[in-house]
Amino acid sequence: MKHLKYVLPILIIPIIFIAYHNYKTKPITQTLSREQILSADTNDYSSNSILVWNDFRVGKLDQNDGSIPVSKLDDPIYCSMNLPSESLSDVMIEAWRDNGHIVGDTSSPDAKKILNFGAVEETTGAVLPDNFSVYIGKMKMYAYSKSRKRWILLDSQPYPRGIYIYTLPWTTTVSEKCKNVTYYDDYARVDLTKDELEGNCLHFWGSPVDLDKADYLYYAASYDIWVSENSVDLLTASGGIDTKDAQGQNTISQLYSSRGFSCQTYLKSIWGTTVPNSEYDLCNTSELNQIY
Known part of the structure; x- marks a missing residue:
């Protein structure tokens, strides 16, 4: 017994260390409101x-659930499909699109090409100025290659290849090519009027590329956008990827729709992806932040 007082501390210290280690490493889940998680x-x-955002809406094809490890709060690609929208348009509200959704796949035999696109609409409740400008920079699209086990660049444009105004709703839409577009080396300036965009959508896209269904597992895309000072917080930007027919003209399906981003005078990259949360790290998806 005289040695017990020396043995006990030796036994207790490792136990305390293990308990403390488990406490520090065990994930702590915290449920937050929309406002709380946007400002986290x-x-x-x-x-x-x-x-975890308590109002994340999971669609039929969604592989995301609004759960964000703190280590990924500064990863715009991961957050693009898990955070709520910064702002919303009327169309997004009607479609319950307060968060990004995976909405389709490439399974159709008619799907031969894919195309990344962007959309800008007036934010719900906003009053647009008579004249304003939208600046759209580079557009890039990627696929995760199963054979190469890495992300590959599918399309890269310094600015959109098509810039149009589409009337809403989409079921009866009529499109018209934007008239006042000025192209620079690495962006396009679109000068718009209130009458042109109010109740409509500024829609633009990159270039359609061939779809390798046997090799491409997941997809991601982004474009850069900023606006004139008089339209700050009045416009909502979002993005997605469409599958197209062999001619690259007719839409077969849409792969995802991103969350909404509030347009500012500084550049924002509008990301979206089809990568499930569970596969995000396995595919090293965060590297797209560096190679974009």
Whole structure:
């Protein structure tokens, strides 16, 4: 017994260490409101916390659930399909699109090409100025290649290849090519009037590319956008990828729709992806932030 007082500390210290280690490493799930998760900062939570938006709407094909590890709060690609929208248009509200959704796939035999696109609409409740400008920069689209086990660049444009105004709703839409577009080396300036965009959609896209269904597993795309000072917080930008027919003209399906982003005078990259949360790290998806 005289040695027990020396043995006990030796036994207890490892037990305390293991318990403390398990406490520190076990994920802590915290459910947040829309406003709380949009303003969440990595400095406000422990590194092993998982933040969950309590109103995330999971669609039939969604592989995301609004769960965001604190370590990914600063990853715009991961957040693009898990955070709520910064702002919303009337069309997005009607379609319950407060978060990004995976809405289709490439299974149709008619799907031969894919095309990334962007859309800008007036934010719900906004009053547009008589004249304003939208600036659209580079557009890029990627696929995760199963054979190469890495992301590959499918399309890269310094600015959109097509810029049109589409009337809404989409079921009866009529399109017209934008008249006042000025092209620079790495962006396009679209000068618009209130009458042109009010109740309509500024729609633009990159270039259609061949679809390799046997090799491409997941897809991601982004474009850069900013606006004139008089339209800050009045416009909502979103993006997606369509599958097209062999001619690259007719839409067969839409793969995803991103969350909405509030347009500012500074550049924002509008990301979206079809990567499930469970596959995000396995596919090293965050590397797209560096190669974009």
